[in-house]
Amino acid sequence: MPDTPDALLTARMADAIRFLALDAIERVGDGHPGAPLGCAEIAVALFTRHLRCNPADPVWPDRDRFVLSNGHGSMLLYAALHLAGYEGLPMEQIRRFRELGAHTHGHPEIAPELGIEATTGPLGQGIANAVGMAVAEARLAATFGSDLVDHRTYALVGDGCLQEGIAHEVISLAGHLRLGKLTFLWDDNRITDDGATDLSISEDVRARFRAADWQVIDADGHDVVAVSAAIRLAQGDPRPTLIACRTVIGRGLPRLEGQRGAHGGRVLASDCAEARAARGWDHPPFTVPDDVAAAWQAGVSGRNRDGYTTWTRRRDALPAEVRAEFDRVSDARLPEGWHAPLRGLRDRFAEAGAARPSIEVSAEIVAAVSDGMPELFSGAPDLEGPTKHKGALHAFTAQDRSGRYLHYGIREHAMGAMMNGIAAHRGLVPVGATYLVFSDYMRPSLRMAALMNLPVITVYSHDSIAIGRNGPTHQPVEYLASLRAIPNMLVLRPADAVETAECWEMALANRTGPTSLVCSRQALPALRGPGIEENRSARGAYVLAEASGPRRVTLIGTGSEVALALTARAMLQAEGVPTAVVSMPSWEAFAAQDAAYRASVIPRDTVRVAVEAALRFGWDRWIGEDGGFVGMTGFGASGAPEDLFRHFGITAEAVAETARARLR
Amino acid sequence: MPDTPDALLTARMADAIRFLALDAIERVGDGHPGAPLGCAEIAVALFTRHLRCNPADPVWPDRDRFVLSNGHGSMLLYAALHLAGYEGLPMEQIRRFRELGAHTHGHPEIAPELGIEATTGPLGQGIANAVGMAVAEARLAATFGSDLVDHRTYALVGDGCLQEGIAHEVISLAGHLRLGKLTFLWDDNRITDDGATDLSISEDVRARFRAADWQVIDADGHDVVAVSAAIRLAQGDPRPTLIACRTVIGRGLPRLEGQRGAHGGRVLASDCAEARAARGWDHPPFTVPDDVAAAWQAGVSGRNRDGYTTWTRRRDALPAEVRAEFDRVSDARLPEGWHAPLRGLRDRFAEAGAARPSIEVSAEIVAAVSDGMPELFSGAPDLEGPTKHKGALHAFTAQDRSGRYLHYGIREHAMGAMMNGIAAHRGLVPVGATYLVFSDYMRPSLRMAALMNLPVITVYSHDSIAIGRNGPTHQPVEYLASLRAIPNMLVLRPADAVETAECWEMALANRTGPTSLVCSRQALPALRGPGIEENRSARGAYVLAEASGPRRVTLIGTGSEVALALTARAMLQAEGVPTAVVSMPSWEAFAAQDAAYRASVIPRDTVRVAVEAALRFGWDRWIGEDGGFVGMTGFGASGAPEDLFRHFGITAEAVAETARARLR
Incomplete structure (x- = not known):
């Protein structure tokens, strides 16, 4: 138990997360209490002592990035961002957790203006996003210099994220690339949905990271000072760092603490009461005492005030051209004249x-x-x-x-x-x-x-x-x-x-x-000649070769099969059947055109035949259920390409014959 | 260079693989020489000194399983199986490598009767298959005893297989399960398609395996004796084993040996000639000298003769009931009366x-x-x-x-x-x-x-x-x-x-x-009452509720949305519109029915409306391009289920209204 006033306040800063999470999850009757309760101290350490951010300017380009890779613990993120002072997440949003229309979705959904850097939930994706962010930071720092770009990337990661295969792909690559500004905070609670992790894993996770050239630091995940010290160590090492935070899942919730059911178990009103008693938290639901709120604000906005001001001054002092370029890429705008x-x-x-x-x-x-x-x-x-x-x-x-x-x-x-x-x-x-x-x-x-x-x-x-x-x-x-x-x-x-x-x-x-x-x-082969200004592909589909005469057949191809359609058209036209060829590089773009355009390109009163060296699946939308299709009906085979096209009947002859059969 | 007659013969046994691979790849003008040349000695060690198999009974249930996880090296497998005496792979098949209709496909395709245990190529799949095979062996041994089931699983694995995320999933799990009869032979050639492996990886692969509780053994991959000794060590350890075989990609092909281009580079006739000169191989293409052929046969069929006979005797001595059960599961037949x-x-x-x-x-x-x-x-x-x-x-x-x-x-x-x-x-x-x-x-x-x-x-x-x-x-x-x-x-x-x-x-x-x-x-909700003997779902789709009167509307639902269709039917029938509901648990099964049945279930002259809480994609096949569809048009959202169905308009009212709009 904490025994100094500072330590007591710090403990209450973590409990503020716990009770926002518990109250929100209890209110809606759904959610995952395990991670918000188990990682509350980690969040306090990171957000109030290290994370470079400015709640008043959430999209500050040089902010640290934080990704909650174990996205089911979303209330941890919402609570921390609320306490940090992100205006887009007022208490009303916390109350409305998991309601349709609220920003406090079941799993975090990307909204940098709220402090949410990525949509997470499917395990392993978030840590891989974080590795990509760290690559972006390093690359941009090389262009714009560390005066403008010098931030870190943190990801909170559960056992699930580390067991997924994608984890090892990015662990291996991040170590190889020596992404020293990348830190994973591992919620090492030894519990998954099935129960104890040793049901399915006995590997030495620390050794695995070391094998990939990461720094590995152990910390008591419920000790803010220890986690904070580990983060400081991470900042001083050229390698990416894993901080293995030993935690207790559902910490502070007596009925579920340390147990399997804590991951996503139902939180009852009685749980909230018992937790309040256990932690000595005597505030009503959705209430943050003033001293705790003030400590959070001091730890986030207060701590970052000077850094933000300094950075802004540096940016404002840039030559106009550099400034414009930096703003452009930061806003994800393409260059003029691209x-x-x-x-x-x-x-x-x-x-x-x-x-x-x-x-x-x-x-x-x-x-x-x-x-x-x-x-x-x-x-x-x-x-x-x-x-x-x-x-x-x-x-x-x-x-x-x-x-x-x-x-x-x-x-x-x-x-x-x-x-x-x-x-x-x-x-x-x-x-x-x-x-x-x-x-x-x-x-x-x-x-x-x-x-x-x-x-x-x-x-x-x-x-x-x-x-x-x-x-x-x-x-x-x-x-x-x-x-x-x-x-x-x-x-x-x-x-x-x-x-x-x-x-x-x-x-x-x-x-x-x-x-x-x-x-x-x-x-x-080249199918399109010179002299056309319009981006014809942007319409999704267009008439590449119109019929000579009132159109009776429309042949639709994509990619390599458009050439087959053109050959088939020549055969049909030679037989006196006016035939057009439509090239259709994109279904989505074509679907976005108006009905008149679509009807002009693929008229329903013509025989419609599509050719694509793939399955028919989905094509009926464009050719109708009676339309002709020349393509694959199953898996391919090993052989010379020309043998395969013949074997699977994807030929100009087949296209022409498919049309003929529908003209009879 | 080998200097004893035995060592010389062993070297030529490996060269027999090399030249079959080179000649086949050169002949067809396509293929991957790197692995067959680089792993020839590994194959000799495994096939002629350890692998439990019987080319005369390729599907012997108690055979060792060998998976070529780096499937692009398919000629290694075909050459080894040919030399081992698998009758389904005579020289004519080697000659026809990668021709349409041959068994010697570009990548191995599962055919246990040829000795090919799995289709491989997409990296990482093969080693995971191997882990599954080792699980099956252990599980079956628990049922039938080690007299009947006692074999090992080997996988040859390249750098690509180990970099894929799936690899770590199975490495971790195989170590946890202590699959001691599983051995990976790693073709550690330090080259991938892009070039040196250090372009993209610097992790200590051996340490990573050790972290997952594998035994790790190093061996010179071009020394049959060393690889064989490592395999023997693997056999004596309760953990799965990684044998890291240091190899040279494309070994024996002077122009490409040890280089990036060896992986999948074109093999020229001059390459074959240069390789012959370098290795002292003076036999014509597609020719295996008698002493080498004999050594292979002695090493495979000869070495396994007693083991096979002994095993067969044990099986034949089983009580009839046990024998029948073993044969049944080995043949993948379901039990009577299942x-x-x-x-x-x-x-x-x-x-x-x-x-x-x-x-x-x-x-x-x-x-x-x-x-x-x-x-x-x-x-x-x-x-x-x-x-x-x-x-x-x-x-x-x-x-x-x-x-x-x-x-x-x-x-x-x-x-x-x-x-x-x-x-x-x-x-x-x-x-x-x-x-x-x-x-x-x-x-x-x-x-x-x-x-x-x-x-x-x-x-x-x-x-x-x-x-x-x-x-x-x-x-x-x-x-x-x-x-x-x-x-x-x-x-x-x-x-x-x-x-x-x-x-x-x-x-x-x-x-x-x-x-x-x-x-x-x-x-x-329960939709189907008692009294029907037929498996109606097996038809793919069937009329769950016929229209009261000449059918004007067909509502088609799957899963949870069939209940919505039934409610919509009640609405429409109340309005005097005879409406049927079709439950469609399986598109594939319905597509396999005859046209008359399909037309009777979903008549085209009725208004067709499908309802499925998913995208319309593909549904036009069954409802036509003018058919009605009630479902999703994009991603979902976080909220109460009832709110979501209302929000996305997936309701019985919407189904009825979609039908009505088409009746007007």
Whole structure:
């Protein structure tokens, strides 16, 4: 028990979190008390003694980032932010915890203006976001100097986050990159939902972190002074740091303390009363005594006042041009004239008319765009060669923070979640390149990007059975459908170099969600000539070749199959059937067009046939249930690409015949 | 250089692999030479000195399992199996490497009759399969005794497999479970596709394994004697073992040896010639000298002859009943009368008419079925409480191999891939339970289960926004679509307890692919009464309530929304609109019905309206592009379930109104 006035006040600062959490969870009848109660002292140590932030300017670019990776403990975050003085989280919001329309959602949802840096809940994502944030900080400091960019990233992490595979991917990479400003605070409570952690784990977690070159510090997680001292040690080490905080889950709640049920168990009114008695907390629900409130404010706003003022002065003293650039990237605004190189390239591609792999075209675009867009930050999970998205960029490493290309290693999931953290941090535009089949490895992160409205661009190569002999494990067939199924995901599949440039313009313009740009390994013939100013792909679908005569057939293709549709059109037209070809690089963009445009591009009174080297799944929306479809019906096979297209019946002849069958 | 006749012959046994691989890759102009050349000695050590197998009886139940986790090195496996004498892989198959129709696919595809235990390629999957196989072995040994079941599992693993997050999940769990018969042979070549491994990793891999309680042994990967000695050490330790084999990628190919390009670089005819000169191999392509062939056969078939005979005698001496049971589970046949308890339960549910969460019903079914199906092996990733699929089963642990429930820890991906390994091993029926949103974490493994035709059952709880306050991170909206998009995946979403029993019968009957059984956390009212013998769910969709009068409207629901459809039907019928309700637990099963049945259940000349608390994506196939749909249009939100259904407009009123709008 604390015995000095200071220690007593500190204990009550933690109890303020406990009782806000307990009262809110009890009131709504739902929530997870284990973490807010078990980590209250950790939050006091971090928020009131270390975290660089300003509740009056929550989006201060040089603030420390804090991610609650164990997002189910959301009341810990809400309570701490409320006590810290974030105006967007007044007591009324705490009372309305988990009510529809409140900001105090079941799991934290990204809202930097409230102090919430990331949406968390699916375990492991938050710590990986944090690693991405630390990368962004290091990279931006290399550009703008430590006068402007010098902050730390903290993540609170539970056993679940550490058991998930993604954790090891980012632990390994963070150690390799020597992200010294990154600190994980581990809620080492030895309890998970099933019970004692030793039901399913007996590894030496500390040794595992040390093996990845992290500093590891042990601390009593209920001792604010000890946790604070550990954080200070973390700040002095060039390695990332794990602070293993030994805690008791549900601490302060007599019935559940230290037990399995504390994680997400129901909190009763009697629990709140018993906890009050046990902790000597005699304040009504949703009430913070003045001295505790004042101590929190002194610890957060008061402690940071000078640092914030000093930083603001430094920023204001910058040369106008540097200031403007810093503000621009901090606000995640693209540079003026960012379209220009894209349009230049598009016109060059249109003139050249060369058959090229769209992944190679995409790489050329990234190389061209990156000159005028210093915030572009590329990377790939050990596929530099096949995806080519490094170009002339040099690597971001432990030794060189000025690099703009990250070798993520064979860690797709880390790449996905780190890109989310990079985008959430702001200041960089993350671009990642991999094979389309590996999108499944990062799918939980793709979903989070969509849910967080983050402008993250993933470029995929090897988009179909056209990759040939590597076989079905590496041939996507269901991936276009499964990416298109993610809400707020812009999926683009360009048909040639010109469309690739147009799609890149769409990807960069998409500031409120992720983009999946799906490219081919094989060369795609040039389909689009010069002389068109409009970004036709931006309409989602457009008439690439109109019928000669009143249209009877509409052939719709995407990516590499548009060329097949054109060949089929020639066959049908030769037979006297007026046939149009529609190129459809994006369902989402097409769905956003008005009904008249959509009807003009794909008229329902024509025979509609789609061709895509993938499953029909979802296509009935565009071609109707009686529409024709030429594509895959199951997994691919290992063989020469030309053999596979013939074997699976994805040919111009099949497209023409599918249309003919519907004309009879 | 080897200097004794024995050592010379051993070296040539490895070179036989090298040249089969080189010649095959050169011939087809495609493939990955790095691993077959770099791991040739490891294969010789394992196959000719340790692996328990019988090429004349490839599916010998007590054979050791070998998984090539770095599947791109497929020619290593094909060459070794060919040399070992597997008749399904004659020289003609080696010649036809990567040709459409050959068994020598780009990446290995599961075919136990050829010696190929798993389809591998997507990195990390293979080692996780191996861990599942080791679990199956330990569990079966507890049932049948070590006289019948006593074999080891080996996996060859590259740097990529170890960097993937799934690797750490299974490393941690395998150490915890003390799977002493599991050995990883690590191709420690310090090269990945991007170049030197130190581009992206600097962790101490050995220390990481030790932290997870593995034995770690170093060996020169090009010294057959050293690797063999390490394997022997592995056999004597109660812990799983990592043998770190220091190798040179592409060893023996002068132009690429030890270099980045060796991984998947093109092999030229000149390379084959230079390699021949360097290694003193003067045999024509696709030729194995007799003494080498004989040594391989002696090392594999010869060495195993006695062991196989002894084992066969032991099996033949078993009491008939035990023998029959062993054969049954080894052949993955379900017990006679396995339907009976399911049908009994179904009838009980129909009589009781109780509203119950379908996840709870599923748990009751598992408990009932597991009595008569000793091979049922359940588990969950730290969701024992919410999924309830442990029941009275006790845990499979390091100390107790008789358990039938695995606490996978917070490791969904491990669960998915280990279940694949358990199913591929044969002898157990793996069942895993988790939340539907976490299926994304195991999606790469779900795809592999579908591709491998493995009967793996995953039961999902928390299937929609009905989970309420936990919010959008935990509310599936796109998951039904994305699971339905996987070829060969049977997706089931039962509407009440009776359908849950019917769906379980479908899941167990599905022997050629995985099943996703999607359940609710909340109680579902009973919709089906007693007296029906047929498994109606097995038709995929069926008329639950016919229209009173000539049908004008067909309302189609799945799972929890079928009840809404019934309420809407009552409204419409009260207005004089004859309306039927179709329950549609499975798209795949319905698609497999004949056209007449499908037309009778969902007639196109009726107004068709579907209701599902998920996205419309894919539904146009069943309702047409003009059909009505009541469901989600984006992510969910945090709030009370009833508030959410109202907020998102998923109500009986909305269903009725959607139908009315189409009747006008």
